[in-house]
Amino acid sequence: MFNHLLTGDKFQAQTLMASIIPIPKPDTDLTECKNYRPISILNLDVKILAKVLANRLSVILPSLIQRDQVGFVRGRPATDAIRRLILLTAWANKTKTPSLLLKLDVKKAFDSLAWPYLKYTLQKWGVGANFMRWIQTLYDDPTAKIHIGSYTSPPFTIKRGTRQGCPLSPLLFDLALEPLAIAIRNNQDICGCNQDDQHHKLNMFADDITLFITRPLLSLPNLYLILQNFGVISGLTINHTKTEALSINLPHELTKLLSLNFEFQWNKNHITVLGIQLTKSFEQLYQANYPKVYSKISKLLEDWGKYHISWIGRITAIKMVLLPKLLYLFRVLPIPLKRIDLKKLEANLSAFIWAKKKPRIRVNILQRSKRDGGLGLPNLWKYYIAAQLTHIPFLHINNTSPLWVYLENSMAAPYTAESLLWTQMKHRPIINSPTLRHTLAIWDTYAALYNLQSPHTPVLPIFKHPQFIPGQQIRAFQWWRDQNLGRVGNLLTVRGPFTIDYLKENYKLPNSEYFRASQILHFVSQCWKQNTTRSTKQTYFEKWCVDGIPPLKAITIIYQYINSPKDILNLQYIKSWSKELNKTLGESDWKKIWDNTRNSSNNTILLEAGYKVLFRWYLTPKKLAHIYPNTNENCFRGCSIPGTMGHIWWTCPKAIRYWIRVYNMIFAVLNVNLQKNPYEALLGAPVQGVTRTQQKLINQIFLAARQVLARSWKSPAINYNLLKPKIDWIFVNEKLTSIALDKYPLFLKIWQPWIDYRFGGLLSTSILST
Known part of the structure; x- marks a missing residue:
């Protein structure tokens, strides 16, 4: 056409x-x-x-x-x-x-x-x-x-x-x-x-x-x-x-x-x-911009607090609506941030998430990504650091460099902004540019902390560097620039710095460059001595610097990197579940639990039910007795055993009978004989030996089972009769969602065993109107 x-x-x-x-x-x-x-x-x-x-x-x-x-x-x-x-x-x-x-x-x-x-x-x-x-x-x-x-x-x-x-x-x-x-x-x-x-x-x-x-x-x-x-x-x-x-x-x-x-x-x-x-002036920029945005965000939080929103929904609202407002300032303003003001804002965010009640889950858990066992609540300070770090690759000038880089270089003369970045603080001259001074302060603080820089600094420019005095006369080194030998990394092999013989053989080093070669190789050798690992590899961030431009979604990439925990299993709820269930899982097992939990349902209510158990949200008699010393710590179902989280959910005699009936239902629906496993039933670990569609239906049954048990939290008995209606409710929601997403055939493939079990193979119009 x-x-x-x-x-x-x-x-x-x-x-x-x-x-x-x-x-x-x-x-x-x-x-x-x-x-x-x-x-x-x-x-x-x-x-x-x-x-x-x-x-x-x-x-x-x-x-x-x-x-x-x-x-x-x-x-x-x-x-x-x-x-x-x-x-x-x-x-x-x-x-x-x-x-x-x-x-x-x-x-x-x-x-x-x-x-x-x-x-x-x-x-x-x-x-x-x-x-x-x-x-x-x-x-x-x-x-x-x-x-x-x-x-x-x-x-x-x-x-x-x-x-x-x-x-x-x-x-x-x-x-x-x-x-x-x-x-x-x-x-x-x-x-x-x-x-x-x-x-x-x-x-x-x-x-x-x-x-x-x-x-x-x-x-x-x-x-x-x-x-x-x-x-x-x-x-x-x-x-x-x-x-x-x-x-x-x-x-x-x-x-x-x-x-x-x-x-x-x-x-x-x-x-x-x-x-x-x-x-x-540079010093007035913070006061002119940040307090107004903080005030607007606080007002939004106050307005949203009037509505009934789930705590996962509140975290999602922060990520989708409030974070972009802050990220824009983080990206465009290369200025210091007042940490105290950010902490006040984070306190307001926490009050909004928990509806001004005492938090049930630690903020360091919420701020982990969902893949690492958290809920992806933004860590504002780390987002700020990530946004500020994205300016650094641009300092490495090339044909497409933005004009502000040339201004930075003119204010850094006789050196360049790039060379000052890779100069140790004690050798760095006074910097006139306030923006470059701030950018270098961020780099000095976080480059080593987050492993952004290699020990031997392969990206370090040889020319116009404060520690290489001969390189200030850049015209004298034109041959080296023409050969693309302007960085320390360009003059290294896996065995160490180039030699003059290596340069003669591979680069046809002219006789006129022998003296300059000696000067440069001596400087490179001094840098190589700092490399105790003897590796010539560059970090991902150094590769961006060589390119002179960060990739798309650079802030997200840096944030995910610096927000990743060093010890992925260092979570209190992992230690508590391992102790109470008398079994320790490895990192790969927990990653499967986290992936299965976050993909278990499109319904926020059901998703919350899964995370509440995983994060040990509920107040058990044992925990209440710790908070209120005069409170009875025994199970509220009358079994005279201390009511720990593992006991209430799994080892209580009434809970054991309840889960036996749940597993019997799964056998009746799917004709699959599962072994009782608390990590599967309570925490969402994938079941071994079942198909992908069977796993999805088992997820829904276990989610419903947890919700029914939670509804009977302080009751002397667990009402098993609520389980089938709860699964029917999930069934209706999943069907409507599948129609909206044009995934009805997949829904039917997952839920057909339940339809056969519950409705004799026919979709009930009465259940659809529930």
Whole structure:
């Protein structure tokens, strides 16, 4: 169908029609149109074509768009923009340079772009005829209609702007905006920060444009003229009254003069860029950003606390809703965190999870991953460390390095940020950049603790390193750089450092390099002496540094690594169960228990039932007697034996009779004769010698059995008659879930033995309505 569009065919008018739903902004006057956010829904055929085109265009976009534009360009995160602006502010304060941060507000940017200008720009970028034809098809008389409640407006024609909800729109907008960026970059009368052949004055995330300006009396009029001319030809105009300005080291008289001539919002303390409050100094960033987010999270927790939510549901809400809010700050702000404030927030999270009651499970257990015997509650401090560590690979400069790295290097001169990273603290010079100082502090504290660094530091750069003085004259070592011999690891074999003979044989070492070879190999030998393991392997983190960029989901990878326990079986509930059940399982057995428990059911109630027993949630008579000394510690079923967790659940005579009946039921349902095993019945260990579908049904029966026993917790008897109705309830829930997930055949395969046993092979309509 899409190929036919190239021959002159068009989409039907209905296909190009968008549905717009206005979403009201909170705490605003809803009688004003400006207080609504329009959400546009496009036809799926249109989105598929747009996504195909976007995927193709995104591959070459980084080669067309300069690195000061980070919005929707592959490999350029928002962290690049924020860190660069923080560094520019630090540079201005260090050099006492009068400067100005200017955040431009583009009026209805994506909705105002003129189509003739967009077409002309794309042609100038060299977009091919077929690609252009597909784009023109998407913009061939599109229409939209507005839905408000039950009212739907008549269709109206769209004549400008890139289409909202279209995967291709942000990329087209970047290309359309780049001529403006080029004009600003090339205008020498718009001044910024010039460092090492790099000109830093423009910072963009799509239409979110922030400028760092020096000599504002000269720069602002020239900028104003460019913006005015660009608005005439493109349709994109600047809202001057909403444009924010923040003066840095500007004399009061000059600031007053500028405010009289340019009607910007002249802020005293900060401007907002990509949701971050950028302040005049590095030290003010924490107070301007974190307390507000902490306050919002605490208010959300207070509001959510009014609702009846399971404790697993509360942990899930923290992971899905609250963690992303914090992770954004952790990622984009390279600043120290006040541990005391984070502990207060974690206390609020704990109060929310336990509904302001005393916690039943230790936080170190909850914060383990589910694969390691926990529930995956985020450890906020470790997430912060993981997010801060993701900045480090970027310091190892290459052709795609973000612009903030060049600023870091200029402030670290005559060394480089990369070389300072691999320099011991005692040999490290004073560091001018506050962001680099913070990043290195994180590295110094946690590199050895989490085994991120090898003893012989193979990634250590030889040139511009404080401990290798000859390497400061980098031009003298051009031959070595051409041979890609710029790191310690490049000059090592499994036996140790290269020799001159090895270099002559494998690299054709010229006679002119003999002296420099002696210098370099001596330095490498000093590094090798620190390697007691005599291994040349790199850590996973060092491999990222060599690449100069972390992989996708780097924060998750680092967090999982640093959050993994050294001793996986060092859990109190493992020790207690092993003691009471008089059997010790190995690591592989416990991993099977954890995997089987977390996959036992899609139903949160049943999942909780499994974890409550595993984590020893329940208060036994023995435990109550420890808390309240005058309480009887014997089993409440009248057997005059101390009521430990193992006794109540397994060895009590009434519990033994109950579990015999449960196992007899399993035999009647599946014709499988199982040996009684508390690890299988209570803790969810996989049963040996059964099929996968049988295992899933056994899981459900055991889950139901645990729930029935828990309902009879303080009763003198266990009501076995509740078991079959409980399994029927699980059966109904599993069936409805399978239909919703389009997995009904698998459900039928699992539950057919129960259907045969309970309903004589027929699905009962009465049970479905239960």
